[in-house]
C-alpha cells in the first residue's frame with residue numbers, strides 16, 4: 338500500500354473490502370477476538386502515516402453511495418467510503434450540494450471529515466461542520482450512533498477523530514440546495530492582495546491566494562454564488578487548469594529537481610504563466626481541481642489575528658533561506674467551530690499550506706516553517722506532515738482530554754491504533 342504522494346509505503350497482512358455495515362462490524366469483532374490492530378483507509382490522500390499498519394487494513398471502497406435523503410431538511414445520509422466526486426453527482430441528482438469543499442474531490446467522505454479537511458470561506462467551517470450525525474463501529478465491535486441531538490459530547494469527538502474511535506460507517510450531511518458558483522482566478526501583485534485581504538475574505542464567498550516564493554506575485558481565486566448566469570467554461574480554461582497546471586508544471590518540477598539552482602526561476606516562470614480563468618458551473622465541479630503532479634505537504638492554521646505577522650515571517654524565511662522548493666504557498670480562511678479535535682476549534686483560522694515536489698526531501702523546509710507556525714499557536718491539518726506530540730496537542734486543544742476519554746471509552750483495547758497515532762495521541 339502507499340499514500341497518494343508515494344512518500345509512505347507499508348505492507349498490511351490483510352486488506353479487507355467489506356461491502357456492508359454488518360461486514361465491517363464482523364471484521365472488527367474478529368480483530369478484537371484475535372487481538373489484531375486495524376486501520377481504515379479512505380482514498381489514501383493523507384501525507385501522515387495515519388493509515389499505516391502491518392496488521393489489518395480496511396478499505397470502504399466497496400461501501401459507497403447514498404443511503405437516504407430527507408429533502409425537506411436537506412439531509413443526506415451516505416455510506417462512509419463514498420468518494421467526494423461520486424457524492425457530488427449523487428447529491429446534484431437530488432437537487433442538493435455540500436456547502437463547501439476543498440480543492441480536490443478524490444477523497445472519501447469519512448477520510449475527509451476524520452482529518453478536519455477544509456476549503457476556504459470566512460463564513461464556512463471545515464467539512465466536518467457539515468456533519469449532522471454519524472455511526473461507527475467502535476473497538477468493542479458495537480455500532481454507535483451520535484448526532485447533534487444524541488450522544489452530543491461523543492458527536493463532538495467523532496466529527497474529527499483521525500480514525501481513533503472506530504470505523505465510521507455512515508454520515509448524515511447537512512446539505513444546501515444545489516447552487517452554482519462563478520469562479521475567477523487572477524494573477525495579481527502580492528502587495529495588492531495583502532493590502533485588501535480583509536475585504537477579500539469578507540466580500541467573497543470563497544477566497545484564497547497562493548504566493549510564489551522569491552516573487553512579489555500572487556494567484557488569487559474567488560468564487561461567488563450566481564443564479565441566472567448560464568454555464569460558462571472554455572477550452573482555454575481546460576487547457577490552463579488541466580494541461581498547464583499539471584503537465585507543463587510537471588516539466589518545471591522535473592527541471593528544478595534535476596537542477597535545484599532553477600528553483601527561483603521555476604517559481605518565477607510559474608507565476609508569470611498564470612492565466613486568468615473565469616467560469617460558472619455547478620458548485621462541486623468548481624471547487625474540484627486536478628492534481629496530477631505529486632507533492633508532499635504541511636499545512637498549519639494560525640489564529641486570524643496572528644496571520645499577518647506569520648505570513649511576513651514565512652516570506653522572510655522562504656526568500657532568505659532558499660530551500661530546495663518552488664511550489665506556491667496556499668492561504669485559506671476557515672470559520673471557527675466547536676469540534677474537539679478540529680484545528681479551527683474556537684478560533685477563526687487562516688491556513689497556510691506549503692508543498693514540496695514528491696521527489697525532493699521536504700523536511701528542512703517544513704521544519705523551518707513549522708517553527709514559525711508553532712511560535713504562533715499553529716495547529717496542523719491532521720492529514721498533513723507535522724511533528725506534534727501529545728503534550729503539544731494538550732496545549733493547543735482545550736478539549737483534548739475529553740477526546741481522549743472518548744477514545745478510552747470507545748476503543749479501550751486500542752484496536753484502532755498504530756505507531757504514528759501512539760506518538761501523536763499517546764497510547
Ligand SMILES: Cc1cc2nc3c(=O)[nH]c(=O)nc-3n(C[C@H](O)[C@H](O)[C@H](O)COP(=O)(O)OP(=O)(O)OC[C@H]3O[C@@H](n4cnc5c(N)ncnc54)[C@H](O)[C@@H]3O)c2cc1C
Pocket residue numbers: 341342376377378379380381382383384387388397417418438439440441443444445446447448449450451452453454455456499500501503504505506628718720721
Ligand atoms: C492532492 C491533494 C489535495 C488536497 N486538498 C485538500 C484541501 O483542499 N483541503 C484540505 O483540508 N485537505 C486537502 N487534502 C488532504 C486530504 O483532504 C486529507 O488528507 C483527507 O483526510 C484525505 O481523505 P482520504 O479519503 O484520502 O483519507 P485517508 O487519507 O485515507 O485517511 C485519513 C484518515 O481518515 C481515517 N478514515 C478514513 N476512513 C475512515 C472511516 N470510515 N472511519 C474512520 N476513520 C476513517 C483514516 O484512518 C485516517 O486516519 C489534500 C490532499 C491531497 C493529496
